[in-house]
Amino acid sequence: MKEQIPAELEAAKASLEQAEAELAKTYIYAGVDGSVEQFTLQVGDYVNPILRPAGILIPEKFSRNKRFLASFGQISAPVIKVGSYVEMSCLSKPFTVIPMVVVDIQDVIPSGQIRQEDRLLDPQIGLLPGSLTVFLEPVYPGSVDEVLTGSTCLANAYSNHHDVLHEGDVGSVERVYLHAVDTLGLVHAIILRIQVFMLPVFSLVLSGH
Structure with missing residues (x-):
């Protein structure tokens, strides 16, 4: 009896x-902390984290940081640097130009990936030229608080040669070139503001929605 009771106790544990x-x-x-969106799970639904998730987890840090992803043409790669000034406008906050700054640049171009298959692949088929991917954050805190995460936005990046032009050791040809580049940036800024004004008009009036 003394051995049976301890054995049964251990088995129960x-x-x-x-x-x-x-x-x-x-x-x-x-x-991570966050909120679950699009949670439409019902009794009897099949749930699989890979094939059929029950909802989408939006990390709280992602929503709070308001970091935006932008793409530019590959030809812009030598010009756009970390710290470059960018102006952005989003559909969820119309008629507003938001000052942004480049905080990170992806060091690879997302094109040319090849997955191993059972057939020969012609690189000329179906491969579009990839773009330069950069990460943007607002210059002024709170300026993007009203912009919903995932919004569609327009962005223009600008170069600044003011300090170079005032150093005095710039040649005439280079000085004319840098002035032309900065002038082109001014033209792009004007075009962006025209687009900021016209985009809501096209979306609400001319699109018929």
Whole structure:
């Protein structure tokens, strides 16, 4: 009797630990704080994290930081640097030009990826030239608070040669070239403001929606 009761107690403890382990498998914990959107799970729905998730987790840090992703042509790669000034306008905040700054640049061009298949692949088929991917953050805190995450935006990046032109050791040809580049940036800024004004008009009036 003295041996039977302790053995049954240990067996009961082991069964309890196994039940707790099985119960823990029914809970899913996210690695970050955030909110679950598009959660349309109903009783009987099949849930799989790869093929059919029950919802989309939007990390709180992602929504709070308001970092934007922009793409520019590959020819802009030598010009756009970290710290470059950018002006942006978004559909969710119309008639507004928001000052932004480049905080990071992806060091690869997203084009030319090839997946191993059972057929020969012609690189000329279906491969579009990729763009330069940059990350933007607002210059002034709070300027993008009203912009919804995931908004469609227009952005123009500008170069600034003011300091170079005032150094005095710039040649005449280079000085004319830098002035032309800065003037072109001014023209692009004017075009952006025209687009900022016309985009809501096209979206609300001329599109018929």
